[in-house]
Amino acid sequence: MGLFRKAALTVARGLGLTDRALVSWLAGESSHAGESVTVETALTLDAVWACARLVSQTIATLPLPLYERDGQGRSRVAPEHPLYRVLHDRPNAEMTAVEFWQALFACKLLWGNGFAEIVRGANDRVVALIPMRPDRVQITREIDGTLTYRHTHQGLTQVLxxxxxxxxxGFSLDGQVGMSAIAAGRHSLGTAMGAERAAGSIFKNGMRPSGVLTAPAYLTPEQRKDARSYVEKFEGARNTGKVPLLEGGWDFKSLSLPPEDAQLLETRGFNVEVVCRWFGVLPVMIGHMDKATAWGTGLEQMNLWFLTYTLRSHLKAAEQAIRTKCLSPVEQRRFFAEFNVEGLMRADSKGRAELYRAEVTNALSTPNEIRARENKPPLPGGDQLFMQGAMLPIDKLGTVQPTAAEKQLDDALAALAAERAATRLIPSGATLEH
Structure with missing residues (x-):
């Protein structure tokens, strides 16, 4: 009784007896299918797990460097800034950058909000980011208009x-708190969970989920116990195919349709597409290959769609949150964090070669910048920009003077032609084309 009271007080301190999260914590959100839908139960669906894992892990593996503007429209990586190491390498003493961002974006996808405590050191510099589970955080609007975050963990409440x-x-209607895809989609997810439960029951009961054994007369308690122990020998998927022997006038009548008639498999496949809509993920990206393919040119277009319509909103929101919360107003004019999505857009070797050639010949990138993308060392003279010189405005044709090298080549060819004419190697008056 003491342990139960202590646990109840801990929950009450963190959530409050009138908090909606308390009801969700105790019983979960109700659904039309009668299933209790919470983050934990929703993650038992393979589609929910795959969508949350795909988006969070993809973003976590993207480099997040800190850049500095030079005042002339150019920017460079700023590894000397203390925030660079926190964002790019080690947000806190216990996590790598990939682990931290994966956890933060997974919370955002499942709960609609991702929280991290900002730990500051000398000169108000950010020295660490510590993630907080959203179901342990309560947001309150104070009288002066500011927001207060109460984080409860292991019986202790921290006010930030x-x-x-x-x-x-995440997606929000008030701009203060994001909406949870699990809570908003509880009816769709509950239906999917109900289909999974029905499929499991079918296999558990040996592909004949329900039926009636008809006895010739009323049974005594001992006879019911013996009948139950006898029927249990033929239940379960491993006992499928066994033929029971019914004695004394007993009869079995099936009350359910076979799985192929009930189209249970089609229903479960449709539920995968429904879950993907809630998370903005293409079904083919989580292994649902019924109507699409991930091979050939479709792969590049699929990655572009994923980046544009799924990842971009997450990345941009995180970059702006970092700018406003982790940088001072003065630093916000010079520094900014930005995810590097180059890895997602990388095509095959032929496509990359054509892209690099176009960037170099049009003075968009230097050769050493291209080599840096391929993790190759720089070369001498590779920091200059190059431009094709053959293209001229149409009104400038014939007016551009040849360069010294071109004039020297023309003179040499003319001298050679004159010498050959003098020695009668070619008819008089002929020219040597080049």
């Missing part, structure tokens, strides 16, 4: 101001 929390919001 809005400047001490990096808050990544």
């Amino acid at each position: 101001s809005e400047d001490q929390v990096l808050h990544l919001k």
Whole structure:
């Protein structure tokens, strides 16, 4: 009784007896299918797990460097800034950057919000980011208009101001708290969970999920116990195919349709597409290959669609949150964080070669910048920009003077032609084309 009271008090301190999250914590959100839908139960669906894992892990593996503007429209990586190491390498003493961002974006996808405590050191510099589970955080609007974040963990409540929390919001109607895809889609997810439960029951009961054994007369309690122990020998998927022997006038009547008639498999496949809509993921990207392919040119277009319509909103929101919460107003004019999506857009070797050639010949990138993308060392003279010189405005044709090298080549060819004419190697008056 003491342990139960302690647990109840801990929950009450963190959530409050009138908090909607308390009801969700105790019983989960109700659904039309009668299934209790919470983040934990929803993750038992392979489609929910795959969508959350795909988006969070993809973003976590993208490099997140800190850049500095030079005042002339150019920017460079700023590894000397203390925030660079926190964002790019080690957000805290226990996590790598990939682990931290994966956890933060997974919370945002499942709960609609991702929270991280901002730990500051000397000169108000950010020295660490510590993630906080959204189901343990309560947001309160104070009288003065500021936001207060109360984080409850292991019976202790920590009160943080809005400047001490990096808050990544999902789709929101008020701009203060993001909406959870699990809570908003509880009816769709509940239906999918009900289909999974029905499929499991079919296999558990040996592909004949329900039926009636008809006895010739009323049974005594001992006879019912013996009948139950006898029927259990033929239940379960491993006992499918066994033929029971019914004695004394017993009869079995099936009350269910076979799985192929009930189209259970088609229903489960449709549920995968429904779950993907809630997370903005193409079904083919989580292994649902019924109507699409991930080979050939479709792969590049699929990656572009994924980046444009799924990842871009997450990346941009995180970059702006980092700028406003982790940089001072003065630093915001010079520094900014930006995810590097070059790896997602990398095509095959032939496509990359054509892209690099176009960038170099049109003075968009230097050869050493291209080599850096391929993790190759720089070469002498490779830091200059090059431009094709053969293209001229149409009104300048015939007016451009030849270069010294071109004039020297023309003179040499003319002298050679004159010498050959003098020695009668070619008829008089002929020219040597080049």
